[in-house]
Amino acid sequence: MLDTITTTLTREQIVVAYTEMLSPDRVLTDEQTLKENSVDRYYKVENVFGTYSLPLPAAVVKPVSKEEVAKILVFANEHRINVVPKTGGSATEGGLETVVENSIVVDGSLMNQILEINTTDMLATVQCGVGLEQLEDELRKIGFTTGHSPQSKPLAQFGGLVATRSIGQFSTLYGGIEDMLVGVETVFPNGEICRIKNVPRRAAGPDIRHLVLGNEGALNYITEVSVKIFRHYPQNNKFYGYLLDDINTGIEILRQVVTAGYRPSVARLYDQEDGLYHFKHFSDGRCVLIFVAEGPKGIADATGNAIEEIVATFPRPTASTVL
Ligand SMILES: Cc1cc2nc3c(=O)[nH]c(=O)nc-3n(C[C@H](O)[C@H](O)[C@H](O)COP(=O)(O)OP(=O)(O)OC[C@H]3O[C@@H](n4cnc5c(N)ncnc54)[C@H](O)[C@@H]3O)c2cc1C
Structure with a gap:
């Protein structure tokens, strides 16, 4: 909830207000916690090396109910405090960065x-x-x-x-x-x-x-x-993996499987470089195409058979039907 207007309240006033509103153990203000909550994994390097460059939030507050969330937001809204919502903290796009002075992080993980x-x-x-x-x-x-x-x-x-x-x-x-x-x-x-x-x-x-x-x-x-x-029918899962010499063959196989009306749960193609990164032990510098067929037995079998039939129409893909 980014607002370019910063609050006129001091950090101390913000902390006192939220401590009175919530129990003190759910208003975190220790410096390391504030530092870690000023960034997400987009600036992971700051967490790794402890070199934090963004303004630190005034507090991390941890509501336990929607009513508490409402109270937290009303106070923030009235006093123009910037709010950064958070749950698992795995963001990679900068959404958890506290770029505005004296923000609060509202951590819903409780x-x-x-x-x-x-x-x-x-x-x-x-x-x-x-x-x-x-x-x-x-x-x-x-x-x-x-x-x-x-x-x-x-x-x-x-x-x-x-x-x-x-x-x-x-x-x-x-x-x-x-x-x-x-x-x-x-x-x-x-x-x-x-x-x-x-x-x-x-x-x-x-x-x-x-x-x-x-x-x-x-x-x-x-x-x-x-x-x-x-x-969930894990007993019916069928796994397919193919090594291909070129990416266009993989794209065409994917296209044919999906446009024929089949829905494998996994349909992923890795180029040579990505193949080496993820499947170093067997990719041997080639593209990797993987499918998983799942669902009720009849559907998983039909999807798996169609994948194999379509792949067989292409020259020389190296197929291993079980990864
Ligand atoms: C190793 C790794 C692998 C990943 N793989 C994938 C992937 O395969 N697919 C994918 O889509 N993403 C992936 N991500 C990105 C990220 O994990 C996801 O986008 C995930 O959905 C974020 O969930 P979170 O609970 O961790 O949210 P947070 O990191 O806490 O927040 C993410 C964003 O949502 C907002 N937000 C959080 N909680 C709330 C709330 N209660 N109300 C309103 N806004 C809220 C935050 O302000 C922030 O902008 C990956 C991240 C990592 C680190």
Whole structure:
């Protein structure tokens, strides 16, 4: 919630106000914490070498409810305090940088309750500080999955996942977070708490979920998220990997698989350089094409067969059907 006008309050006044509002142990002001919260992984080098160059926030405040978030934002709004929302802290785009003097970082990671897993409506509702891996682990125990798998899965939490419009490695089948998000609760700077309802589809008017998706906390603070869940059939997974001499062959195979109507969960092509980086042990300087076919057995088998048939029509791809 960037504002070019800086507050007229002093750091001390800000800290006193938030300490009175929240319990003191949830208003962090020690210097190292403030330093670490002045940057994200875009300036990772500053965290590694301890060379911080941005203004330090006045405090990191840790709400435990949407009502506390509302109070925090109302005070900040009235006093022109810049607010930086945060959950998992894995951002790589500079969204967590405290570029304005005397900002506050509102860290929602204590709002970490899974509120509902509904296997009839195929929905999970979580607070913003629930980790993706935390929800995924619970779902796997009962045979379900979020289908969401960004590389930051062990770190990212649902507030940040929605605010960054995140996408994962299984997106060819499951989509990005914008396809998974069913409803969301947010708090506006004036303290208003707004719930975008869980409905199967928006038939009238604009789809206002998109005001929240990807706004990096610039418009509102996300407190609760409802996402689709899917049945998980790991026993049916089929893995395919191919070494290719040129990238254009890989692009054409991908194109043919997808335009034929198949949806492998993973469909990724690495050029020679990237192949060496990720698959040094076998890529041998060639491009690497990988697929995962998953779902109910009939669908996984049909997808896998189609991949192999399409690949076989190309000259000399070196195929290994199991990675
Ligand atoms: C190793 C690594 C791998 C990654 N891989 C991927 C990947 O595969 N796909 C991908 O999309 N991204 C990836 N990322 C980027 C990042 O992890 C994701 O964008 C993730 O969704 C951020 O979630 P977070 O909880 O860590 O958010 P944070 O880092 O805490 O915040 C990210 C942004 O969202 C805002 N925000 C956070 N919480 C809230 C909230 N409650 N309300 C409003 N705004 C909020 C913040 O202000 C900031 O702008 C990767 C990052 C790392 C470090």
